[in-house]
Amino acid sequence: MDYHSVTEFLSTVYLLSVLQAQGTTVLIMVLFFLLFLSFVLSGAEVAFFSLTHKDINILRSKQQPPYQRIVDLLEEPKNLLGSLLIANSFINISIIIISNLLIDDLFNFEQFNAVWVEFLIKVLSVSFILVLFGEVMPKVLATQNNIRYAKDFGGIIQIITYLTSGLSKRLVKYSDVIERKLSSSVSGAYSLQELDHAIDITTDNAASENEKNILKGIVKFGNITVKQIMKTRVDVHGVDEEITFIELVNIVRDLHYSRLPVYKEGLDNVVGMIHTKDLLPFLDHPDDFNWRSLLRPTYFVHEQKLIDDLLNEFQAKRIHFAVVVDEFGGTSGIVTLEDILEEIIGDITDEFDEEEDGHKKIDDLNFIFEGKTMINDVCKVMGLAAETFDAYRGESDSLAGLVLEIAGEIPIPTTVVGIASFDFTVLEVEKNRINKIKVTIKDKTEED
Numbered sequence: 547m548d549y550h551s552v553t554e555f556l557s558t559v560y561l562l563s564v565l566q567a568q569g570t571t572v573l574i575m576v577l578f579f580l581l582f583l584s585f586v587l588s589g590a591e592v593a594f595f596s597l598t599h600k601d602i603n604i605l606r607s608k609q610q611p612p613y614q615r616i617v618d619l620l621e622e623p624k625n626l627l628g629s630l631l632i633a634n635s636f637i638n639i640s641i642i643i644i645s646n647l648l649i650d651d652l653f654n655f656e657q658f659n660a661v662w663v664e665f666l667i668k669v670l671s672v673s674f675i676l677v678l679f680g681e682v683m684p685k686v687l688a689t690q691n692n693i694r695y696a697k698d699f700g701g702i703i704q705i706i707t708y709l710t711s712g713l714s715k716r717l718v719k720y721s722d723v724i725e726r727k728l729s730s731s732v733s734g735a736y737s738l739q740e741l742d743h744a745i746d747i748t749t750d751n752a753a754s755e756n757e758k759n760i761l762k763g764i765v766k767f768g769n770i771t772v773k774q775i776m777k778t779r780v781d782v783h784g785v786d787e788e789i790t791f792i793e794l795v796n797i798v799r800d801l802h803y804s805r806l807p808v809y810k811e812g813l814d815n816v817v818g819m820i821h822t823k824d825l826l827p828f829l830d831h832p833d834d835f836n837w838r839s840l841l842r843p844t845y846f847v848h849e850q851k852l853i854d855d856l857l858n859e860f861q862a863k864r865i866h867f868a869v870v871v872d873e874f875g876g877t878s879g880i881v882t883l884e885d886i887l888e889e890i891i892g893d894i895t896d897e898f899d900e901e902e903d904g905h906k907k908i909d910d911l912n913f914i915f916e917g918k919t920m921i922n923d924v925c926k927v928m929g930l931a932a933e934t935f936d937a938y939r940g941e942s943d944s945l946a947g948l949v950l951e952i953a954g955e956i957p958i959p960t961t962v963v964g965i966a967s968f969d970f971t972v973l974e975v976e977k978n979r980i981n982k983i984k985v986t987i988k989d990k991t992e993e994d
Contacts, residue, residue, distance in 0.1 A: 628717055
């Protein structure tokens with residue numbers, strides 16, 4: 547081999563090594579770019595879909611393009627989620643392939659003559675990178691700052707959604723078809739709305755509207771929580787244990803309640819319950835009579851207890867009254883046996899109940915309610931399915947809470963907030979408390 551041949555051979559080897567080094571550098575750069583995209587997409591999945599309806603309403607009120615972009619992307623949540631999952635899947639597969647090439651290039655496993663060592667190193671290293679940068683870090687960050695994350699990376703998400711929208715829509719369409727077929731052939735369960743409709747069409751003409759409502763109440767009974775039917779704290783009348791016997795008698799005479807909670811210093815510290823019939827034998831006693839000896843123990847229940855379970859406990863313990871506490875142990879309201887039975891047989895009134903029932907029907911499309919009216923009762927009065935407002939109510943249980951959840955702030959009188967097929971007009975506000983609300987069902991012909 548002459549001198550020129552050796553020189554050409556060395557030049558070729560050098561050139562190949564340079565190209566290989568450059569190729570490795572390019573692969574590393576591509577890998578970092580793909581990891582960044584995986585980071586963005588994984589976090590976006592959490593950031594966008596952890597936004598509450600209240601957050602979205604607040605974003606709608608902002609005029610900046612990044613916030614409006616978030617609202618636009620969430621207009622089609624299924625397609626958005628499909629685009630994120632499709633793009634992230636392709637990116638993660640690309641990361642695995644490129645990582646495999648880089649590991650083969652950087653390490654010579656042939657000298658170990660052990661395939662399992664190569665396999666173990668590749669699996670552990672690639673899994674660590676994907677889990678850390680493609681799952682844990684972005685999702686923790688997005689959970690802590692969901693609105694900011696969605697705002698900062700919304701532009702990238704919009705581009706990716708545009709690129710994958712065609713495939714995403716097709717897959718979502720096929721998914722819906724498969725879901726409908728499986729649900730119709732496998733599932734034997736029916737929604738509450740379907741059961742309500744079944745009661746309407748299967749009961750004969752001789753059945754009264756009240757009888758139909760009783761059947762519907764029985765169907766829904768097992769899904770109602772104490773919080774949905776209780777009398778809220780602001781409407782609870784209690785008795786301070788420090789008052790005198792005469793003062794207690796006067797309060798009982800004015801309120802006409804058979805049972806009253808007795809508290810020390812405040813309603814968050816209920817120490818017992820006084821039954822008015824226990825006072826009758828002692829009405830002629832002097833003012834210094836120790837009426838506290840007549841206190842009965844208080845039964846406490848949590849807000850999220852189902853009322854069918856509470857009814858069983860009332861029957862077992864032979865009691866009619868319970869104090870409802872929240873997650874922090876504070877008094878949230880009270881619930882009685884009458885409240886539970888009313889969910890089945892409708893309102894129970896006696897000679898002491900006020901005629902005002904908290905709502906007024908103007909016509910078939912307009913109703914006026916007190917703000918404290920429970921959403922469950924609003925749906926009953928308006929003839930709507932109990933789950934009508936579930937997508938908007940958040941943690942609220944009253945109509946006023948629903949309006950606050952939608953508005954994102956304390957509204958002033960005449961404020962109108964709308965969702966889907968309903969408009970809510972605030973009629974009366976007192977000390978930051980919404981007292982009266984007009985609910986309007988939008989005319990479908992007007993919407994069209």
